[in-house]
Amino acid sequence: MKLTAQYINSQLAPYHTANKLFIGYSGGLDSHVLLHLLADIPELKNKLNAVYVHHGLQAEADDWASHCQQIAADLCVHFQCVKVNAQALSGQSPEEAARNARYQAFKKLLGKNDLLIFAQHRNDQLETFLLQLFRGAGLKGLSGMPAAINFAAGRLIRPLLEVEQQTIKDYAQQHKLQWIEDPSNLDTQFDRNFLRHQVIPLLEQRWPSLDKTVARVATHCANAQTLLSSNTKQQMNLIYEVDKQCLSIIGLRAHESLIQQLIIREWLELLGARMPSQKVMIAIQKDILQARADANPLIQHDGNNIQRYRDGLYLVASKNTPDLQQIITWIDKSQPLNLPDNGLLELKAAQQGIPKTVWQQNCIEVRYRQGGEKIVLPWRSGRHSLKKLYQEAEIAPWLREVLPLIYINGELAAVAGYWVSADFHVQDGECINLSWH
Structure with missing residues (x-):
């Protein structure tokens, strides 16, 4: 396929009434090409905002921010640099910390009916699928990245998700674009880079169309997950108390173990928590659901406590207790x-x-x-x-x-x-x- 502004415009056609468009712009090849394409769409250009997230993890980060600002100015696109704290917490990988910091920064930017646009492509989808597979993910993880999803108060769109990276490189070379090469992308101590440089090239020697095949598998998983999630939400809503944001333990115990796990996962997703490991899930079922009604067991998960009170299963944020003596x-x-x-x-x-x-x-x-x-x-x-x-x-x-x-x-x-x-x-x-x- 040929990558053109018309193609991107067709991908974004359902969202032409959006108030603002924010593009995650790192200055790298993919986001530079996407910004260049978006800036060539007159009906969208005046809504476009290029956002560079400054992690502060690389010595060159200030220079990269200046480069991105200059490119945006050359394209007559509004630019902003957002500084974040991307230091990893205990038990958190540097990749996860940086990703979470980026997403939190973007969430603060988006208003109602705004779009956030990312430049991930089909090769990124392949890497994501394999990462989830090797981590033992279920249907949701193997569904990969969606092309469009609700995000904060707006929507997150990935218009290049069906485009292979070589097509993106061809476009950049054809238009003589100058992009940033982040040296950390070559560091194979990071899982994604290890897959990209060591594993996937070997797989593609045997299966040249691997990216297309895996994209198709991810779509099948996403469709199955949608049906499963729809049914689980119906079950969850019957035992979910909206005001208290809790699940009925009696209601949960009326279901078999597998359905309990699906409902709990759906509930945690509704509340914005990470999906629990199987170890955490089993602990919830054994130590909380089966506990005495007057017991107060507690399971720690993702900076939260999962605990019960009377018939309710609650997700309680672990946070600092306020000074109770203050006025x-x-x-x-x-x-x-x-x-x-x-x-x-x-x-x-x-x-x-x-x-x-x-x-x-x-x-x-x-x-x-x-x-x-x-x-x-x-x-x-x-x-x-x-x-x-x-x-x-x-x-x-x-x-x-x-x-x-x-x-x-x-x-x-x-x-x-x-x-x-x-x-x-x-x-x-x-x-x-x-x-x-």
């Missing part, structure tokens, strides 16, 4: 409030709740439970201890001490996301309610 004054009472190590408080307009005038005209503070706090609730007589209210509402134990308490002029006025004190509550008027994320 946080809400200065700009018209804006959300970031809580140190404890998420975000947001305001919502409502017909009932805390009157807006009371909120704006008085001192608002956020504190944490110290013990003994009581609150008067609308439509209920007496004063109620927070301890008992938390138990009644089945609030998980790990949330109770960090639930933000809202004080107005020193008096307990609300528990964010749950109750407003009768002393500050009106049933009809211009009010605000609080949500805690």
